[in-house]
Amino acid sequence: MVGLAVGALLWSAGCGLGEPSTGSDGAGGEGAKGGAAAGTALAALETSTVKEEGSKDGYGRERFGSAWADVDGNSCGTRDDILKRDLAEVEYKDGDDCVVASGVLKDDPYSGEDVEFRRGASKVDIDHLVSLSDAWKKGASEWEPAKRIAFANDPLNLLAVNASPNRAKGDGDAAKWLPPNKTYRCAYVAGQVAVKKKYELWVTAGERDAMRTILDGCPEEKLPEGDAPTEAPDRFSAK
Template sequence: MAVAVGCTPLEEEPVDSKPGSALAAVDGLTVKGRAPKTGYDRDRFGSPWADTDSNGCGTRDDILARDLEEVRTDEDECTVLAGELAPDPYSGQDVSFERGHSKVDIDHLVALSDAWQKGAQKWEPGKRIAFANDPLNLLAVGASANRSKGDGDAATWLPSVKGFRCEYVAGQVAVKRKYGVWVTAAERDAMRRILTGCPDQRLPEGNAPTMAPPRFHAN
């Protein structure tokens, strides 16, 4: 049978996205171009690791205690002194944490400067502080891998451990959806590409508020 001139090839059938899946949530994200980085400063997101949940521990220690194994704390039962990241979800390597000599970072799944260029520069200070300290957006990872990521989004950087990419991208989708951070077209396409390979990947949930307590707003 002759093929009509000018017809485009048929595309492959898209993978069905399931309600509650990260793949389904991608289409709900706003798509816009990246704004300039003008005015970005880490301090615009408040003092690092503020105790926004008022549990007496800084956010960094909360995440270390959550993500490390064999955790050892100071007498205050809050300050994490040592532990094991087994393995680092980004590199797949086991990494030891020792306070003061750490090879472990706390990564923002959605980098602060990435968020700044995709909506956060117009937020109230309390929302930026909440974003920077939301456990949904934080993960203990190896320092080397984290620093190679920089402020990359899903279109420019992914973990070398391919088996973690679905969970990683699902986390980014969840954070951007919760806070209304937009994505670029290239970023959306990268998210879809990864999540199409794991259509059952659930969208993670977090119950931290999107506004920090008033005492932090002056930061």
């Protein structure tokens, strides 16, 4: 499935919380002072568009199409694709090689714990690194439906995680929420930067500063890549 390499990169070891910003613009650490290296998340962040947060008016989950659509045409929904990518010890429903019935999320990126997945009453969520409502307020409200559907199902923006910290996150950006597991914060922020750059979403000044604070502590963190299209096939629709 598209995104296998991306999933592996997002699971790579992150770094701890960087030192607080010291400059008036929020910059701090060697990465910002010396110029970020090409191909890093920090370099990508420094070229991101910074604007005020837009309105949430008009937002609804349906604006991003049906949940977990099979946009890549592999006959499996996006949720099962991500479960297969991120879980260990996967077992399938009724011998099917698509519908994941159970598995184990090893070293959950948000909590650092092992979490068992059981279909129906699971402690595992599939998180949008950049939430749909955050995207809506930072550019997605102006998109065509095909782009919103692609965004909602892009493996670059999806991660199997412990449900408890994920629900505490809500739709918060990096200025409002970071994973309790500090060792994953570099990879988490790098993933958000990658998604926002790919889809040309902006960041707020506070969000940019929060991201920079983390990435200044790991200036060599690479920008994740994903080759999923930014428009869904014509057979999909959204309001």
